[in-house]
Amino acid sequence: MQFVKKMLLKCAGFLCRSEASKIIFYHDISDKTVHTDMATSLTAFQKHVKTAEQLGFQIVTEIKNPKKEIQICFDDGFRGLWDCRDYILKQNWRPTVFIAVELIGKPGYLTKDEITTLDADGVIFQSHCWSHKVLTDFNSAELEHEVKDSKIYLEDMLGHEVNEICFPVGYFSDEVLNSCRNAGYTKMYSSVPGDYYDQLFPGVVRRNLVQFYSADELTSVVYGGLTPFASRYVKMHYLKDLSHAK
Numbered sequence: 001m002q003f004v005k006k007m008l009l010k011c012a013g014f015l016c017r018s019e020a021s022k023i024i025f026y027h028d029i030s031d032k033t034v035h036t037d038m039a040t041s042l043t044a045f046q047k048h049v050k051t052a053e054q055l056g057f058q059i060v061t062e063i064k065n066p067k068k069e070i071q072i073c074f075d076d077g078f079r080g081l082w083d084c085r086d087y088i089l090k091q092n093w094r095p096t097v098f099i100a101v102e103l104i105g106k107p108g109y110l111t112k113d114e115i116t117t118l119d120a121d122g123v124i125f126q127s128h129c130w131s132h133k134v135l136t137d138f139n140s141a142e143l144e145h146e147v148k149d150s151k152i153y154l155e156d157m158l159g160h161e162v163n164e165i166c167f168p169v170g171y172f173s174d175e176v177l178n179s180c181r182n183a184g185y186t187k188m189y190s191s192v193p194g195d196y197y198d199q200l201f202p203g204v205v206r207r208n209l210v211q212f213y214s215a216d217e218l219t220s221v222v223y224g225g226l227t228p229f230a231s232r233y234v235k236m237h238y239l240k241d242l243s244h245a246k
Contacts, residue, residue, distance in 0.1 A: 009217055009225045016224030019056075020195035021069040024048075024221065026211040028078035035078045035108035040211045042084050049091075051215040055222055059093045061124065063196050070222070071096065071196070073189065073207060075128060075166060077103060077110045081118065089121055096124040098166035098189070100132035101150050112157060119158050126164035127151055127185070134169050135176045136239050143176065148183040164189065173239040177201060192233040193226035200238075206230070 027038035029045045040048075049059060052070050063069045074081060077099040081088065088095065097118075103109045110118075119125050129135065129146040130153075138146060147165060154162045163186045167176065170191030180188050187203055194206035208226050210218055217225075 009220045016227055018195065018224035018227070019067045020197065020224065021063045021066055021071075022194075022196055022222065022224075023063070023071045023073055023189070023205060023207040024052075024210045024218075025073040025075060025191075025207045026209075027075050028080035029074075029084050030080045031083050033080070033083060035080050036076075038211060039078065039080055042087065044214075045084075046087070047215045048210065048213075048218050051218050052222055055219060057222060059091070061094045061096075061122075066197050069196075073098065073166070076100060076132065077115070077125075077128070079108055079110055079114070081123070082110055082114045085118065085121075088123070094122040094124055096126055096164070098126050098128035099154060100128040100168065101130045101153050103132055116158065125154065125158060125162070126166065127154055127162055128166050129168050132168045134171045135167055136171045136173050140175070140179075143179045144183070147176075147180050147185070151183055151185070163187065167191070167237075170233075170237040171239065172204075172237065177204065190237065192230055192237060193221075194230045195224070195227065200234070 026040050028036050029042050030039040031042045052059060057068050057070045060069045060071055063071045072095045074095055074097045077097055105111045115125060127150045130150040135143060135146060151162050163184060165180050165185045166189040189207055190200055190204055192200055192206050193208045196205055199205055208221050210221055
């Protein structure tokens with residue numbers, strides 16, 4: 001089955017052959033200590049960066065051009081980012097890290113001091129909501145707390161505006177989108193693959209999960225190899241009516 005998936009990805013990357021700008025995302029990078037089974041080794045991550053650059057793509061802090069740019073994101077705020085900060089801070093770009101308030105300081109996660117230190121060094125911190133639970137499971141009041149109070153908390157901690165949010169586990173709905181917009185978020189990050197400027201909805205961008213891919217597989221993703229599978233992710237993650245949620 002894995003072989004079939006790899007071949008489909010390779011074929012899709014070859015057929016799409018797109019140089020459109022994209023977001024790729026991970027959960028953590030690990031050097032000597034592994035804080036989560038979702039971590040990518042520092043060596044593999046460095047190969048990803050080198051591969052993207054060899055393909056002619058520029059790694060950037062924020063995408064501003066429709067072609068040949070890649071933005072890197074990390075979800076949850078695991079401590080591997082602190083362990084590997086020497087490598088990260090030597091780069092000309094900075095990753096965007098989505099923080100869930102309740103995870104701050106827990107074993108394996110960044111502490112407040114580590115977050116504020118990395119923030120001062122240019123790492124971009126945005127909201128991953130309050131509890132890191134599926135947003136479509138909440139009622140309206142709980143949803144407002146998740147998106148609005150996390151924004152207020154992080155802004156108070158960092159001392160500057162937080163105006164981007166990532167949906168925990170990827171699930172969202174029309175009510176979630178409206179709640180995020182009402183809270184003041186101008187950009188929302190999904191887990192649906194595709195090109196950066198091909199927005200799912202106004203202000204909702206696509207991201208490509210690559211944390212377990214080889215350098216060759218990353219090449220396929222960079223050229224749009226996950227794009228043909230996007231409709232499947234939309235069906236999984238986008239709930240038009242909250243009554244469909246469990």
